[in-house]
Every structure is written in C-alpha cells, then in structure tokens.
Amino acid sequence: MNAENYLKLVQFYQDYAAAVDQEDWDAWLNMFTDDAKYKVQSRENYDRDLPMAVLNMYSKNMLKDRVYGMTETIFHEPYHQCHVVASPRVISASGGEIEAQANYSVFRTKTDGIAEVYNVGRYIDRIQVTDQGFKLASRLCVFDNEMVLNSMIYPI
Known part of the structure; x- marks a missing residue:
C-alpha cells in the first residue's frame, strides 16, 4: 500500500469515529x-472462538434497523461518545481489499x-476499495473488558 492510500485509510478511520461521535447515522x-x-465481541469470547457477542449484524439492512432502533424506539439515558482511534496497521492489501486493525478507546x-x-x-x-471510496465489508470490534457498562446503544 502506498503512502497516499495509507493516508486515505487513516482518514477513513477518523471519519468513522466522527460519524459515530456526531451521531451522523x-x-x-x-x-x-x-x-x-x-460485530462487537469481548476478547474472552473472541480468543476462545465463542460466538456470543454484544452486537452481531450481517447486512446493511440490519445496520439500518439498528439506527432506527437507536433513534426512534430505544429509551436510554442520553450520553455522548468520543472515539480515539490509533493509526491503522495494514495486515494485507491486494485485489481491492484491505485487511487492517486499529486500537480504539471510547469515552x-x-x-x-x-x-x-x-x-x-x-x-x-476487511475494507473494500470501491469507486465511492473505502467501505467496510466486515468490522469486528473486540473489546478488552469482560463486560459492558450498562447497555450498548450506539455502535463502537
């Protein structure tokens, strides 16, 4: 991956964090x-290859349904999120697909x-390189703590 594409990848990660933090669904x-x-899964379950996850969606339509739930039906105490995302580490990049990982913290x-x-x-x-830019084909959020404080309303 050349430097220009890596900078686009870094920007993609930052744009993702901004979209969630600003609730731009x-x-x-x-x-x-x-x-x-x-998918949002604990490290314990990920490391042990166990299927249990806090969130597990497998299509954009399921993501849309989650957004509808968050904005229209789920009652919760209001809060704001602030993501801090490290620079991504590229695992592989070929054939229009990028495998990358990045550490995150959510306040x-x-x-x-x-x-x-x-x-x-x-x-x-797993990120697809498309004519419209980078698109997530798969995002697995593996969190370090064994439990989530209260409930998870917004995506990570």
Whole structure:
C-alpha cells in the first residue's frame, strides 16, 4: 500500500469515529457494503472462538434497523461518545481489499457531565476499495473488558 492510500485509510478511520461521535447515522451507514458484517465481541469470547457477542449484524439492512432502533424506539439515558482511534496497521492489501486493525478507546459522557472510559479494544476490519471510496465489508470490534457498562446503544 502506498503512502497516499495509507493516508486515505487513516482518514477513513477518523471519519468513522466522527460519524459515530456526531451521531451522523447516514454517514455511518454509507461506510459499509450492502452485505457488511458488524460485530462487537469481548476478547474472552473472541480468543476462545465463542460466538456470543454484544452486537452481531450481517447486512446493511440490519445496520439500518439498528439506527432506527437507536433513534426512534430505544429509551436510554442520553450520553455522548468520543472515539480515539490509533493509526491503522495494514495486515494485507491486494485485489481491492484491505485487511487492517486499529486500537480504539471510547469515552462516554452522560448528561451529569462525568466522563468515563466506556470501551477499549481493537477493530479487525476487511475494507473494500470501491469507486465511492473505502467501505467496510466486515468490522469486528473486540473489546478488552469482560463486560459492558450498562447497555450498548450506539455502535463502537
């Protein structure tokens, strides 16, 4: 992967974080292929090859359904997220597909103003290079802690 494409990949990761943090769900959805897989799983289950996951969606339509649920039907105490995403590490890049990983930290701030570390882990991604730019074909969020504080409403 050349330097120009690597910079585009870094920008893609930062755009993803901004879309989620700013609750720009249209932009977030547009970052996925139609048959994308999105999974949030504990490291313990990932390492032991166990299927249990906090979220497990396997199409863009399921992601759209999640957005509808988050914005229209799920009642929860309001909070904001702030993602800090490390520079991605390219595992492989060939034939219009990139395999990459990046560490992330998500901070959550509730309306009472107290910020807390909410979720820490790594993204394990398969990214398609399309005419419209990079698209996530698969995003696996493997989080380090064994449990999630309260419930997970927004994507990681």
